[in-house]
Amino acid sequence: KRPKTKVSIDYLGIVLISVGVSLLLLWVTFAGNDFEWISVPSLLMVGSAALLLIIAVVVELKVKEPVIPLGLFKNRTFTLSVIASISVGVAMFGTAVFLSQYMQLARGATPTESGLLTIPMMAGVLISSTVIGALVSRRGKWKGFMVAGGVLLIIGSILLSRLHYDTDFWYVGVSMFVLGAGVGMLMQNLVLVVQNTTEVKNLGVATSAVTFFRSLGGTIGVAVMGSILGTVVAEDIKSGVSGLPPEQQLQAAQALGGGAIPQVNQLPDFLRVIVESAYGTGVGTVFLAAVPLAIVTLIAVIFLPNIGLGTQNAIQRARAEGPGADAPAGAAGTTGAVAHDAAGADRAGDADAAAREREVEDAEDAAIDAAAASVGLSPVGLVHPDGSGDERSSANRRTGSGGE
Secondary structure, three states, rough: OOOOOOOOHHHHHHHHHHHHHHHHHHHHEOOOOOOOOOOOOHHHHHHHHHHHHHHHHHHHOOOOOOOOOHHHHOOOOHHHHHHHHHHHHHHHHHHHHHHHHHHHHHHHOOOHHHHHHHHHHHHHHHHHHHHHHHHHHHHOOOOOHHHHHHHHHHHHHHHHOOOOOOOOHHHHHHHHHHHHHHHHHHHHHHHHHHHHHHHHHHHHHHHHHHHHHHHHHHHHHHHHHHHHHHHHHHHHHHHHHOOOOHHHHHHHHHHHHHOOOOHHHOOHHHHHHHHHHHHHHHHHHHHHHHHHOOOOOOHHHHHHOOOOOOOOHHHHHHHHOOOHHHHOOEEEOOHHHHHHHHHHHHHHOHHHHHHHHHHHHHHHHHHHHHHHOEEEEEEHHHHOOOOOHHHHHHHHHHHOOOOO
């Protein structure tokens, strides 16, 4: 049984982190549209967000149970995984957003068609994550696969940076598949290596922190890349329209003067080519801007400590890390025999610990007996199938076999 403790919720840390991060997200959303990147509103929002996050760091260092224990960042694997996850988030979210725009605005596809045309990206993620995940589980080796994923992330971003409005679809599909394969090799394996090196008590927060920073990096990255896309498209359309005859320039001003994203299939042919070319070049520029982030991911993965994957589940690890970390009796996923072998090796020579371990085993046997009796089956997986437990355990078995 777990000892009863008084939980301390870090309300102040929750508020400070949430407001600080939200201000950053609002800034990258509005900057470049409602106000300039370098302006008074930008300075106010960024300065306020930075101040709040600095205060949050101070609070997290002092509170009893922080929402994000900053001690995690002393773990080299955790810190490098967070850095690597940021560009993975940019690749994942950015591809979904900008390739759909590319298909609709540069290739004239409908929303449904644009979704279908991005299937190669998702196929790359699905196939690589499934196949590589199985190989990692079977062999316990992950470093080589993740380095390969970082290389594919760079190659896929470079390939997509060469997109134009008339690029062959087979080239687009291959580029998307390569990028998706890189994301699939990295995304969940980054979480896996963090879980492998983190203490059991921090397992949940370490997992959620990597996911949080991946989503945060992806959100901010997509906003910045969207600003780059808007700037490139506006300049290309402006230069393209300026080379048209006066009467066509007038038609272009009427069609595009509202500032909204145009419906390409309703534009005149001369103007549709200009708009499609601008969006094709703009999306390519976006992926070119993502290449440095992909390089950072590869460097972070290369420097990850090559620690072999463990073979114990969380309950077994908790028992191995200390007597006070015993899991609840009968916890799912741990057989009595495995728990007996692992705990006996760790507590040899300690009479009190052995007694506690025997209590756990007897309780597990009682739970197995009770569950088996409820469905009229013979009990399987008992630690002491000969019934050699203590009197309390025998009483429990008699109660369980009676159909409690």
